Amino acid sequence: MTFDQKPVMLKVAEKTEHNPYFATLFFNCPIDFHPGQFIMLWIPGIDEKPYTISFHTPARFGITIEAKGIFSRRAVALSPGDLVGIRGPFGNGFDIISSPHVAVVAGGCGMAPLAPLVERLNPNLFFIHGARTKQFILYPDRFKAKRHFTTDDGSLGQKGFVTDLLENEMKHRTEKSLPSFDMVYACGPEIMMHAVFTLCETHGIACQVSLERYMRCGFGVCGACVCSDRVVCTDGPVFTSEQLEKMADFNRTALLKSGRAVPLDDYVTWRCQ
Amino acid sequence: MISFLGKKLQNPLVLASGILGNSADILARVHDAGCGLVTMKSIGPAPRDGHKNPTVIDMGGGMINAVGLPTPGYAHMDAEWQALANRKFPLNASIYGGSVEEFVRVARFVSDQGPDFIEINISCPNSDCHGMLFGVDEKSAFAVTSAVKKAIDVPLIAKLTPAAPDIGRIAKACEDAGADAICAINTAGPGMVIDIEAKMPVLAFKKGGLSGPMIKPIAVRCVYDIFAAVSIPVIGLGGITTGEDAVEMFMAGATLAGMGSAVRYRGIQVFDQVNQELNTWLAEHHTTRDAIIGTAHGSARADMGDRAGTTPFAAREDQKGTP
Numbered sequence: 001m002t003f004d005q006k007p008v009m010l011k012v013a014e015k016t017e018h019n020p021y022f023a024t025l026f027f028n029c030p031i032d033f034h035p036g037q038f039i040m041l042w043i044p045g046i047d048e049k050p051y052t053i054s055f056h057t058p059a060r061f062g063i064t065i066e067a068k069g070i071f072s073r074r075a076v077a078l079s080p081g082d083l084v085g086i087r088g089p090f091g092n093g094f095d096i097i098s099s100p101h102v103a104v105v106a107g108g109c110g111m112a113p114l115a116p117l118v119e120r121l122n123p124n125l126f127f128i129h130g131a132r133t134k135q136f137i138l139y140p141d142r143f144k145a146k147r148h149f150t151t152d153d154g155s156l157g158q159k160g161f162v163t164d165l166l167e168n169e170m171k172h173r174t175e176k177s178l179p180s181f182d183m184v185y186a187c188g189p190e191i192m193m194h195a196v197f198t199l200c201e202t203h204g205i206a207c208q209v210s211l212e213r214y215m216r217c218g219f220g221v222c223g224a225c226v227c228s229d230r231v232v233c234t235d236g237p238v239f240t241s242e243q244l245e246k247m248a249d250f251n252r253t254a255l256l257k258s259g260r261a262v263p264l265d266d267y268v269t270w271r272c273q
Numbered sequence: 274m275i276s277f278l279g280k281k282l283q284n285p286l287v288l289a290s291g292i293l294g295n296s297a298d299i300l301a302r303v304h305d306a307g308c309g310l311v312t313m314k315s316i317g318p319a320p321r322d323g324h325k326n327p328t329v330i331d332m333g334g335g336m337i338n339a340v341g342l343p344t345p346g347y348a349h350m351d352a353e354w355q356a357l358a359n360r361k362f363p364l365n366a367s368i369y370g371g372s373v374e375e376f377v378r379v380a381r382f383v384s385d386q387g388p389d390f391i392e393i394n395i396s397c398p399n400s401d402c403h404g405m406l407f408g409v410d411e412k413s414a415f416a417v418t419s420a421v422k423k424a425i426d427v428p429l430i431a432k433l434t435p436a437a438p439d440i441g442r443i444a445k446a447c448e449d450a451g452a453d454a455i456c457a458i459n460t461a462g463p464g465m466v467i468d469i470e471a472k473m474p475v476l477a478f479k480k481g482g483l484s485g486p487m488i489k490p491i492a493v494r495c496v497y498d499i500f501a502a503v504s505i506p507v508i509g510l511g512g513i514t515t516g517e518d519a520v521e522m523f524m525a526g527a528t529l530a531g532m533g534s535a536v537r538y539r540g541i542q543v544f545d546q547v548n549q550e551l552n553t554w555l556a557e558h559h560t561t562r563d564a565i566i567g568t569a570h571g572s573a574r575a576d577m578g579d580r581a582g583t584t585p586f587a588a589r590e591d592q593k594g595t596p
Contacts, residue, residue: 005331009470040326044471048326083470085327217329221537222340223295223314229302231293234540249298257322259295259314260345261352 007042007085023076026062035117036093036238042085047071052113064112090218099182100124107188111138130162163195194251210237278428282309289533290367297356304362307545312365315394317344318375325477335485339478354386369394377424384425396434396459398482408434411446418450428453440495441502448503456508461488485534486512493525500526516550524569
């Protein structure tokens with residue numbers, strides 16, 4: 001089922017609090033879904049924002065929310081039985097390839113859209129997950145696939161950046177004449193995704209990243225989420241290397257709610273309010 | 274290529290204001306997708322965020338929206354103006370203000386940036402203190418149109434609301450005030466959608482303008498009335514999603530046909546598609562767009578004047594004051 005018109009009111013069926021910053025809201029409702037797609041979550045009287053679907057089974061779906069702004073703090077405070085509006089799913093989602101030679105690179109809550117993708121990829125994938133600290137690692141016990149961790153403070157896995165691990169693995173595969181990656185999937189802070197993209201370009205490897213912009217309609221008419229000449233809600237949110245090469249706004253510019261184009265840092269500061 | 278107020282357009286299709294027109298890049302893409310004239314999102318006098326979400330909801334046969342005129346403000350768009358200065362496509366700059374003075378201030382600045390046309394949005398229902406106030410009253414419409422006309426160096430288009438009690442009279446007031454063309458219609462209503470489970474209006478602004486196929490008969494009627502009331506060209510829009518819809522709008526009296534909500538239903542490629550459908554229809558009926566403009570008015574139709582908009586803008590200026 002899709003709910004791409006007026007919001008459909010659904011009760012929160014269950015809430016999982018992963019840690020003080022992340023919670024997942026589950027809804028007992030079938031929804032058509034391809035990994036990487038998102039829904040618009042309406043809290044009546046408050047606001048409506050895009051969230052990726054992070055859990056999906058034929059009978060239910062879940063969205064994982066990081067409490068960092070006014071809306072998201074309200075969203076993680078919702079309780080089972082509370083009514084919210086859902087529109088979607090919207091967007092294109094990831095192009096899933098069957099090769100075992102793929103890498104998935106998650107940064108912070110960028111794990112959320114990648115999780116249903118990981119569950120559909122070949123389990124021999126190379127899987128990296130970075131976060132500020134061990135406490136911020138989402139879904140620590142969710143996957144069969146082995147995960148390589150990096151944290152800013154070294155509290156879990158290697159201290160440093162996800163790209164350190166990715167670059168080492170790429171070099172390792174080249175030196176040992178192992179098959180290189182056929183695809184790298186990434187989601188996280190845009191500066192991280194840009195670093196992954198740049199690394200992939202250097203090694204001639206295709207990648208797909210999932211972008212975030214302020215959204216209104218979700219279906220490609222209002223223009224609030226444009227990134228260069230791409231409309232993130234309908235052309236994306238997942239973009240390929242070939243598209244990213246032509247998107248000068250990637251890791252550089254985003255629009256505020258007013259439509260004003262600002263440096264990405266200023267946008268990120270505003271979005272975290 | 275066709276000529277409109279002295280400017281060359283690749284075809285008679287127009288991107289409605291408020292749809293996608295947020296940046297030079299996306300405007301260029303819409304042009305490349307087959308749109309003859311792209312319109313910027315309405316530019317206001319000061320930064321404005323617009324309303325909280327939900328702001329845009331699809332209803333199947335059309336949409337309801339209250340985005341609320343978000344704008345960086347004309348003075349905070351330097352990079353945009355720079356990018357647009359090097360554009361390779363005709364540009365319509367939509368503007369709004371909360372008073373005649375604000376309209377003039379924005380218009381004067383925007384005119385200096387060199388758009389091909391300036392469209393005054395005197396018809397937006399989604400703000401309590403902007404837009405529509407000017408479009409429902411002949412005197413206000415005349416005042417703002419004539420003041421802006423004096424302040425700018427490019428052709429002026431007045432965008433009207435179907436909420437006007439007599440849209441033909443508003444259009445005539447704009448023509449008398451010096452408008453070079455009329456654009457109609459802005460969204461209809463405003464309307465309201467209440468979610469019965471949430472027990473409240475879905476839009477954060479509660480009410481919003483209706484667009485898309487559900488309002489096409491209103492748009493066609495408005496364009497028909499305007500055509501009968503004025504002799505300047507009309508950009509007809511409201512619910513057009515196919516080539517046959519565009520034909521209907523031309524027959525009502527439109528010179529150009531605009532689309533907005535159609536992007537929801539057929540994507541950005543809708544411009545190429547509608548253009549092909551239009552040309553197919555015209556070829557099958559052994560006719561041209563020029564020949565069908567206003568034909569629904571039958572023998573009662575007014576003198577054609579310059580409905581096709583082929584007279585150069587400079588020449589039009591010379592004709593000012595002549596009946």
